[in-house]
Amino acid sequence: MNTGSLPHLFGRLAALERRIRDAVAARRQADPNPDDPFRGLYLSDEAVETLLASRREPFVPFQSSAAAGRLGRLAEVAGLSGLDVELLLVALAPDVDSRFEQFYGYLNDDVTRRRATAGLALRLCGLPEASAAGRSRLDPSSPLLAAGLLVVEDRERPFLSRSLRVPDRVVDHLLGDDRPDAALSGVARVVDEPVLTADVGRLVQALRAKVRLVYLRERPGGGARELAAAALTHAGFTVLEVDAARLRAEPDHTELATAVLREAVLLGAGVVLGPVEDEPLLRTLAHPSVPLLVHGVDVWNPQWSVDPPLLHDALTLAATSRADLWRERLDGKLAPGVDPAAATAHFVLGPGQIARAARAASVSALVDGGAVTTAHLRAGARSQNAAGLQRLARRIEPAVTWDDLVLPVGVVGLLHELAARARHRDRVIDEWRMRPGGGRGRGVTGLFAGDSGTGKTMSAEVIAASLGLDLYTVNLATVVDKYVGETEKNLERIFTEASGVNGVLLFDEADAIFGKRSEVRDAHDRYANIESAYLLQRMETFDGIAVLATNLRANLDDAFTRRLDVVVDFPVPDEHLRRVLWDKCLGDTAPRTEVDLGFLSSAFELAGGHIRSAAVTAAYLAAEAGRPVGMAEVVGAVAREYRKLGRLVGAREFGPYMDLVLS
Structure with a gap:
């Protein structure tokens, strides 16, 4: 608390007190009954006659002097004139010295009015009450009032009888208190x-x-x-x-x-x-x-x-600037071999977000009892994601890796390419400037097309996991609206919220909102085409990572596919992949007896999602029976899966295990 300015402030108030003494003396000389014990509570006939016989003149003018200390600095910053400073002191006095409350009650001729009124303040400053120049210093646009340094109260009263008050924060500041309001x-x-x-x-x-x-x-x-x-x-x-x-x-x-x-x-x-x-x-x-x-x-x-x-x-911080900020905040805390720039290169974070993410990573590492690792860095970066997108999309924390994918080599290669685009877009787009002009964003978009259960959603989850990001799946029920224009508004909210999130945005069943434009035959076609045109433009300006998944690629507008970075077709797995899928889905943690994987993969043409569902059902059947998972449970689960798909359960597929189904 700085009190070095107080001597000057108290000196100015002492000068004000001397003027008040003179004002009180002058008042007593003109008062017909100065010793009246009820002074200020009523007006006698003599007092009224005195008021009618005389004019209210200003008191002794103040001698203008430069303000010093805090008062001087405040006057300079706020643009206060010498008169402004004096008006401020008149209003301030009762908050610093309680005697001024009684002084003002006497001079106001009202013991209940214990602050200076506008008229009294003008007269104490040596100005007539009708002075336009003086009254303008108490106008709402004046420096004192516009900056909130002085408050004119009692707006329902005539101007001259309105009370003047200095806010407590201003009083505290002038007395040396630096605590914020x-x-x-x-x-x-x-x-x-x-x-x-x-x-x-x-x-x-x-x-x-x-x-x-x-x-x-x-x-x-x-x-x-x-x-x-x-x-x-x-x-x-x-x-x-x-x-x-x-x-x-x-x-x-x-x-x-x-x-x-x-x-x-x-x-x-x-x-x-x-x-x-x-x-x-x-x-x-x-x-x-x-x-x-x-x-x-x-x-x-x-x-x-x-x-x-x-x-x-x-503008977005350059990759080198982000790397410098990470290293500055984590100096001496990183595990050996951990490069924060490489681990977080695909995260779009501002400097404040990086500072907070670094603190979050440090706290996590402290709890884990070690140095900051890549996992800590990415978790800290994800902690800066805005929460608004979770109201519009379902957030998934990825729990799968590349090793969990069972897909053809070519498909896996395209998925790696999509992840690489997200990882290196700073270098390619910003440093090498490979996408100049056209108003296009820095986004990375891919299309996953294939039958249900072929691994589209899981692949999006794997990409998110490899980048250390969360996966957000858009719920179409929150997007599509029967009213004209509402679908676009919902999508705009999603894209806007997604711009503040480092995550992978997954539009499942994308053909429902990214469908083909058609010939205009009625108003419905016209508005549907407007919706598609809007989406085309919005996808181009999107700066995030988005994946469109569809079972019906043919239903997507060709203009969308042209704007996509990677298109991945997910085939139904062949016999070899089905065998691998059965083995992975049955796993090695649940107890199981000998299961004929060769028969399962050759006899049942199922996609990966259906195989996983059947494996889970078999585990439940085994748990209920109190025994390990065997062919009886697996074949029974496949039969249930067939019925869900509307397929016939016949001897042609189930062969020698048909008896297990019937039992």
Whole structure:
């Protein structure tokens, strides 16, 4: 707590007290009954006659002098004139010295009015009550009121009898207390050590050139908030970071916005505000001495502010910058041979997210009793995923690996290619610039086509696991809507939320929403085509990793397949793959007797999903019978699977084991 400015403040209040003594003496000379014990409770006839016979003149004018210490710095930042400072002192006095409450009660001729009124404050400053220049200093647009340093209360009263009050936060600041306003808890905070981010030279130059409104458009992984905070710090300002969403949600958000501006003026800070959507609060926070750096994901709307801002894009951090941030935050904590840049190259994270992810990884490693590993790094990175997508899609933590896939070699190769595209897109797209122009995003998209149970969903899960990402499967029930335009809105919400998530987005049964456009015969066809056209454009601008899975590839619009990076056809497994599938699905953890895998793979033409379902059913049958899994349980499970598929259960397929089915 800094109290070095108090002698000057108390000296100014002592000078005010001397003027009040003179005012009291003058008042007593003109008072027809100065010793009346009920003074201030009523008006006598003599007092009324005195009021009618005289004019209310100002008291002895104050001698203007430069303010020093905190009061002087506040006057400089807020643009206060000498009169403003004196009005502030008049209103401040009762909060510093309780005697002034009685002084003002006497001078107001009302013992219940223990603060200075506008009229009394003007007269104590040597101005007539009708002075237009003096009254303008108490106007809502004046420096004192606009910055929230002074409050004019009792708006229902005539102007001259309205009370003046200095907010407690201003009083505390002038007395040396630097604690932030408690009313701003959860809405605003002072950033002590901004995360170093991309080059801030242009922004620092603008701030030093007195540019006071900047709009930073957030790109995925760009870190606009951190960029703004770093620029303010380099320009010599304290950073006051404001959560615009929380501020808007408060019922008294206008008063809180004024409190934010007041805090910035008191601290000599710049304000970082975001994310913005539509900001009437910008007018409240505008101040010639307070830099306002606003960030959001949309383009700037000129209607938000009369003054045009400096526009700046917070671009995705380069891979080298992200790597440097990881190493800086994890210096000395990494396990031998762990490269954070390689482990997290495909994660699109901003500088603040990297800092938090590094802390999360460090905590996990501490709990595990060792150094930070690749698994810790990726878990920390996933912890920064926004939660909004989980309301629109089902989140799956991958639990399978490449070894769990039983697919033809060519199919596995294409899956590896899709994972490689996700892993190396920074180098190919950003460094080598292999996708210039056209407004295309940095996304990686693939199509998985094949019959049900051929491994499409599992393959998407394996790709997510290999990248250390979560898998989000989109529920079509939350997307498709019978009302015109609603499907597009639902998809836009999904794509928007997915842009803030490092994960793999899986659209199962994709032909339902990515179907072919048709000839327009009625209004339904027209709107269906509009929906498809929207999806074509949105897929091109998507920056994430998306997989479309379908059982009916022929139903997909050709324009979609042209925009896809990898198309993978999943065939029904042949006899060799079916044998491997039976062996893997039955596993080696559940007890089993001799099972004829050769017969199962040659006799039953089932896809992998059906084989897995049959294996699980066989395990349940064995558990109920209290014995290991044998051919009786497996054949019985296959028969149940056949019935689910609508197939006949006959001797042709089941051969020598038909008796087991009948039993």
